[in-house]
Amino acid sequence: xxxxxxxxxxxxxxxxxxxxxxxxxISEHNRLYWYRQTLGQGPEFLxxxxxxxxxxxxxxxxxxxxxxxxxxxxxxxxxxxxxxxxSAMYLCASSQTQDYGYTFGSGTRLTVV
Amino acid sequence: GQQVMQIPQYQHVQEGExxxxxxxxxxxxxxxxxxxxxxxxxxxxxxxxVKSGEVKKQKRLTFxxxxxxxxxxxxxxxTQTTDVGxxxxxxxxxxxxxxxxxRLMVKP
Numbered sequence: 001x002x003x004x005x006x007x008x009x010x011x012x013x014x015x016x017x018x019x020x021x022x023x024x025x026i027s028e029h030n031r032l033y034w035y036r037q038t039l040g041q042g043p044e045f046l047x048x049x050x051x052x053x054x055x056x057x058x059x060x061x062x063x064x065x066x067x068x069x070x071x072x073x074x075x076x077x078x079x080x081x082x083x084x085x086x087s088a089m090y091l092c093a094s095s096q097t098q099d100y101g102y103t104f105g106s107g108t109r110l111t112v113v
Numbered sequence: 114g115q116q117v118m119q120i121p122q123y124q125h126v127q128e129g130e131x132x133x134x135x136x137x138x139x140x141x142x143x144x145x146x147x148x149x150x151x152x153x154x155x156x157x158x159x160x161x162x163v164k165s166g167e168v169k170k171q172k173r174l175t176f177x178x179x180x181x182x183x184x185x186x187x188x189x190x191x192t193q194t195t196d197v198g199x200x201x202x203x204x205x206x207x208x209x210x211x212x213x214x215x216r217l218m219v220k221p
Contacts, residue, residue, distance in 0.1 A: 033208055042201050042211035056207060101146060101158030
């Protein structure tokens with residue numbers, strides 16, 4: 001399978017706990033993006049990487065959120081001290097360059113209880 | 114922020130009827146992309162439009178980019194139940210900015 005892979009598919013956590021999600025992009029793709037989507041809304045941009053460099057972060061990304069892409073391959077998104085408002089689908093996408101279509105993964109659905 | 118607005122938010126059609134969703138921006142778009150998200154699925158890339166007045170077709174789907182590059186539309190001819198899902202436009206740039214989507218429901 002050469003698509004974008006995200007793990008886990010589902011995560012239920014208690015408020016205040018830390019969670020980490022992983023994204024494995026398509027190997028030839030330099031760019032990797034994280035989005036968040038809530039029910040009935042379009043995906044909201046969180047952050048993106050070109051190779052290992054994190055080039056932009058949304059104002060939505062509070063200090064509790066951190067993302068890494070060591071060695072420009074897979075990426076992780078960590079949320080510290082989760083809140084109920086963090087409950088959402090977290091989508092990862094990759095693309096060859098800026099103006100190519102994105103390939104999205106199946107997402108990680110986070111539920112904070 | 115530089116958002117794109119989509120209308121309508123929802124559309125119910127009878128199978129075989131046509132469907133159109135519109136995407137509008139207050140600022141000029143460098144390019145626009147369209148995605149389809151099936152219920153319970155993830156967004157899937159359909160097409161990118163770059164040139165003013167561009168029209169592209171994919172089988173029953175017709176995509177248009179406005180002359181002023183501030184609006185775009187997706188038209189589906191003779192809808193089928195397989196067309197069900199939410200259609201998003203997204204403005205291009207360093208990263209995509211998505212509209213709110215149009216949810217299409219097709220009655221067989």
